[in-house]
Amino acid sequence: MEKVGITTTIPVEVLFAVGHQPQDLNNLFITADDYAQYIELAEKDGFPKSSCAWIKGMYGACLENNINRVVSVVEGDCSDTEALNEVLQAKGIKTYPFAYPYEHDLESVQAAIDDFRELFSVSLDEVEAMRNRLNQVRALASEIDRLTWQENKATGFENHLYQINCSDFKGDIDSYEEELKNKISEIKTREPINRELRLGYIGVPPMTADIYEHVTEFSAHIVYNEVQREFTFPRYEQADNIYQQYLDYTYPYDLEFRLKEIKKEVAKRDLDGIIHYTQAFCHREIEDIIIKDELELPTLTIRGDKSRQLDSRMKLRLEAFLDMLGDMRGVN
Structure with a gap:
C-alpha cells in the first residue's frame, strides 16, 4: 500500500479503491512535534515569507515524510496549490491534479471525478x-x-x-x-x-x-x-x-x-x-x-x-x- 499525499479533501474513494493510503499533508504538518521545521524548510528552499503557512507546511511535510506522489486540488481550494505542484514536480514528486469545477453542476463534477478515477484505472x-x-x-x-x-x-x-x-x-x-x-x-x-x-x-x-x-x-x-x-x-x-x-x-x-x-x-x-x-x-x-x-x-x-x-x-x-x-x- 503506497502513501499518496493530498492537499485537501478529494474523492479519496478512488485512492482507497486502488489500494493506496491517502495522507492529508495538512494533518501531517500541523500535528508534527516540530511543525515549524516544515515551514523553515520551505522558506530555505525559496518559498516567500509572505506566503501561506499551510502551503509551506505541506511542502515540508511531503519532503520530510518521503511522500513520492501527491494529489493536488488545483481549483476550488487554495490558489497557490498549482505553484506548489510545480515545485513538487521539480523535486521529482509525481503529482496528480484534481479540480472542483467552477461550473457547479452535476455534469461538470461527473467529468472531473471520471477523469480522476481514470488516472488510477479504477472502475x-x-x-x-x-x-x-x-x-x-x-x-x-x-x-x-x-x-x-x-x-x-x-x-x-x-x-x-x-x-x-x-x-x-x-x-x-x-x-x-x-x-x-x-x-x-x-x-x-x-x-x-x-x-x-x-x-x-x-x-x-x-x-x-x-x-x-x-x-x-x-x-x-x-x-x-x-x-x-x-x-x-x-x-x-x-x-x-x-x-x-x-x-x-x-x-x-x-x-x-x-x-x-x-x-x-x-x-x-x-x-x-x-x-x-x-x-x-x-x-x-x-x-x-x-x-x-x-x-x-x-x-x-x-x-x-x-x-x-x-x-x-x-x-x-x-x-x-x-x-x-x-x-x-x-x-x-
Missing part, C-alpha cells in the same frame, strides 16, 4: 463500493458532531478533530472506524457540558487549535465547525452516487452555496455568535466582507499565520467578543 463500481464503506465511517464522525451540538457532551476540539480526519481517515479505514466507535462510547458516558454561550466556527481549519480550549474559560462552547463538518459529507444519504455527493460538498464552490448551509446550521444549533477564521495571505480572507454582511449574527474574524497558539492580541479580541455576547445574553 465506477469500485468507487461506489468504497463510497458506501467510507460513508459508514463518516456517519460515526457525524455522530460525534451530534453529541456536540445536541447533547453537549463532546468538546469543540473533539468535534474539530474527528471530523477533520475524515479527509484521509488517517490512511486506515478500519482503524479509524474503531477509534471513532471507542470515542463515541466514551463521550456518551459523560455529563453534558455546561456553557452559557454557543458558538460556531467557520472558515478553514485553524492553525491555532487552542481556540477551542480558550473559549471554555468564558463559559462558551463551540458546537459547529463548518469546513470540518463538510469533510464528513453529512448529507451523503441524499446522494445516489459519488457525483451527487461531491456536488453537495460546499467548501470548494461559491460562497453563496456555502452560506446557505451555514445559515441552516446557525439556526438549527441555536448559535449566539460566529468565529470566522482566516489564514494570512489566503485569498479567502476577502470573503469575510460578504460573510459579515450575510450572517445575522455577531461575527469575530480571527487571522492566523504560523503559530499554533493564540497570541495575546487574538486572546484579547476573543475575550472582548465573548464578553459582548455574554452581555447580550445577560449571562455576565
